[in-house]
Amino acid sequence: MDPVIVVGAGPVGLTLALALARYDVPVVVLDETAEENLEERRPARTVVLRPETAALLERLGCATTEGSRWTGWRTLHRRTVTLQVPFETPGDTEEDEESGRPPGEPSPLHLPQHALLRELQAALAGADGVTIARGHRLTILTQDASGITARTRSDNSTAWRASYLVGCDGARSVVRKLTGARFPGRTAVERFAVAALRTELPWPGEAVLHRAPPRGSEVTARPLPGGVWRLDWLLPPDGGLVTPDALLAHIDDSLALWCGETPAYELLDTGVHAVHHRLARRWRSGRAFLAGDAAHLLGALGTQGLDEGLQDAGNLAWKLALAWHHGASDALLDSYQAERRAAIVARLRAADRALPSVRAGGGWRTVRRAVLPGTARTHDLLLTEGHLGRGALGALPVYARTPLTPAAPPAGAVPVGTAVGERVADVPVTDPDGAEVLLHERLGGDLLVVLVAPGTGVWERRHWLGAGLMPRLAAAVSALPMRAELLVAEGYPGAAAHTVLVVRPDGHLVAALAGVRPAELYACADAARGGAAGGAPAPEEQEEAAGGAASEAAANR
Template sequence: MDPVIVVGAGPVGLTLALALARYEVPVTVLDESPGEAGAPRERRLARTAVLRPETAALLERLGCVTSEGTRWLGWRTLRRRTEVARIPFAPPGGAGKAAEPTEFEDAFEAGEGAEERPGDERHADPAAEPSPLHLPQHALTRELRAALAGEADVRIVHDSRVALLEQDSSGVTAHTRGEGGGDNDTVWRGSYLIGCDGARSVVRKLLGARFPGRTAVERYAVAALRAELPWPGEAVLHRSPPRGGEVTARPLPDGVWRLDWPLPPDGGLVTPDALLARVGDSLAAWCGEAPAYELLDTGVYAVHHRLARRWRCGRAFLAGDAAHLLGALGTQGLDEGLLDAENLAWKLALAWHHGASEALLDSYQAERREAVAARLRAADRMLPAVRGEGGWRTVRRTLVPGAARSHDALLTEGHLGRGLLGAPAVHSRTPLLPAAPPAGSVLVGTAVGAPVEDVPVTAPDGSEAWLRDRLGGDLLVVLVAPGTGVWERRHWVGAGLMPALAAAVSALPMAAELLVAEGYPGADAHTVLVVRPDGRLVAALAGVRAAELYACADAARGGAAGGSGGAEVPSEESTPQEATSEATANR
């Protein structure tokens, strides 16, 4: 078959190319930039990304680590602080004078270097929460390119702007033109094509996909500086600084910090004096007096909320900023884009190697669009509460019914990746589930459609790993069997349920790996978990049920190749749960 074409060589496009390469799918990346030799090297310390632990784990599985090695891994190894830091701050009008700490500032992110294997500390303490990963975006792009350099089946073609797309029953033809246009038209043939070409996506326009939403939902100023602050390796959210509007400070390598604060909605210019005054106020509030610092980079950016109406058109797809824009209240657009890549990669790989049903290909839009739409709706509903538009009491009654949630709680939730603003989405309406719960289904600590918990597992050959380390390959079938860690492998591999389960797994309609776990949250002994390649739970079954296990695997692949799968996928028209977003978007 022809390679898969990825349009755009940003972090999302490179991650998708790397994920496909791990599935042994050849990829051609078409990029508008003139290439590393002729392009300026963008090293903006004020342009960074915050990734949820699950997303950072995806990068690690793909072999993407920084040249600093343990530093990157160490940032996300340490857990978020459980205590709340009490830090003096200067009250309004009290310049240079620290008041008694009548407010709390949350230390909401950890990241000092560590020597342990990534994730070991998290697993050693079940109550510990892994921290987000904060890194410069140019460093992420650099390391993704380094990982791709070892992939013989991935070709990155620079100076290639897509000008025309044509589709037929067997593939996609892309016509590209180099800088300056002219007659230098090149034709590329691909089995599938994914537009990862950003907010101004040419692919989206060529596909005719609408991109409704709101422009400049919020505006932020950002400054990157080098300074010694009281909490090395921890990010801090100051919710009531002297000049109003919260300030966040996140650590970067080499003593560098990124500070962000929202700007007034009037769209006025930010003068250098105003920016320096805000930096000085924040540092003085945290340190008692402003320490010496080196200003390295500044910027102003606007947050837009937009959602493409279609993410799939035949053999062409959209991902990342080409499909969605978000970023208010701590939501992270790049993190969502990398999750797009993870969701789509295994489905395209299955289609490329074995063929795929329409249900499998449509499930990408059904799952990821629903997840991002829920994030956008949550941010739109909570913005008035956090920003004080219309008063908190009215907002709490009409937009967050039944929740005694404060301004501070909502704001902190967004930055911590919790709740509707940041917690991992649950694909409860995915078409990749059996039409009805299989006979013998049981409840465990993970909802169907949610990411599985990370637990130690053992393969039948005796090799040990963490469950999430086995993602990104085949379907996983996990038997919960307490005591297997005590007995030698030769005693349990052919005993109890194992022979029948191994036979059932070998007969599944898609490749699957059998694993054994000593335990799983909420699961009884002899529970069998069916887990998708991207870590989503398909079902939990009581014991070995060959027919039900087959049905779960068949549903996970969307049914037989070429079929519809029998699942109904949301159409381009508005669905009830999207009505609020669409009404807002079309104002």
């Protein structure tokens, strides 16, 4: 079968290629950038990734060693600290127990974009089945029933044949234009002056949001390794030119305010960053898909567009892998747009609702005009959530209306601490071979079936593997219509003993069932794969699979 073509060798394209390679899907990455133009070190061009997104990269073998894990976050309003958030740091668990402080939460990862690209390229260098073709600009796309043909312009015009093609080629996406997908939205929703500099600030390791300082309207300071900081100043909405002298004045004002006087600093890089909000109408056109900036642009109020693009890659990879290896229904392939586009729509709507009040009607200096008690603090909290990947502006999406759930709730469905479509909690689990890991470490592979069985941790594996519900459940899992891994957990938030969780490869909950129910378990797995490639399985096929599982279980008892 023909490979999958990924157009664009930015972070989203390389992450998707790496994820597909882990599923043994051959990939060709087409990039119009020539080899000699690859190295572009811009210290002021950085990315902030949610802990879950950073974990996705680590599971794929991308080291991300050049990033900074913050020790905390603080929000200042004028001269007052209005919010502080502690983050986990290596070795601080024992310190928290001794001091009585509440434990911190996982920290976002902050790193230069060129460092992320270098780490992804290093991970791909050790991956089988991935070809990166530089200096090829896409010009023509044609599709037929069995695949898609891409023609590129380079030294010699080349035709590439693929099973599927994904456009990860940025805001000016050629794939989006060739598929005719509209890209409406707003330009320059917010503008920022940016600087990367090496200096010492009063909060080593902490990220800071300072709203309504004595001069200016808003500035963020986020640490990077090696004593480097990225500083962002919110600019007036008039689109005026930012001169070098004006940028140096911003730096001097902020550093003097925070440190009492302007400390010595080394200026590494500067720039002006405009935030646009756009959303492609269509993310799938037959065998062609859009991801990352080719599909959406966002970034106001601290939201992170690249993080969302990497989530696109994680969502699409396992679905294309199923399609490549086993065929896929339209429901499975359409679910990518249904889930990820809905998540971005929710993010953009939240930002649109918040912008008028947070920016006081759109004015720049009018952020000072909060007159209602608590208004400023509410706005500070909202902005903090956007920067930290929480709340409506930043929390991981819940795929509640995905087509990849059973048409009707299973008769044995039970409520647990995770809603259907939400990402599962990272609890300790044991596999049938006796390996003890965290649940999220098993993501990115097969469907996961997790039995909640309190007490198994105190027994040897040879005892509980053949006792109780395990033989019946193992037989039912072996009869599922897609590959699945069986795991056992001592407990799960809100789950009673003998609850069975069905978890998608990307970590979202399909269903929670009371006990071993082979037919319902089959229906959940079939829904998670979008039904068979030729349509949903007939009820008699489900019953046959369930009956076979039950017979095997009976023979094992």
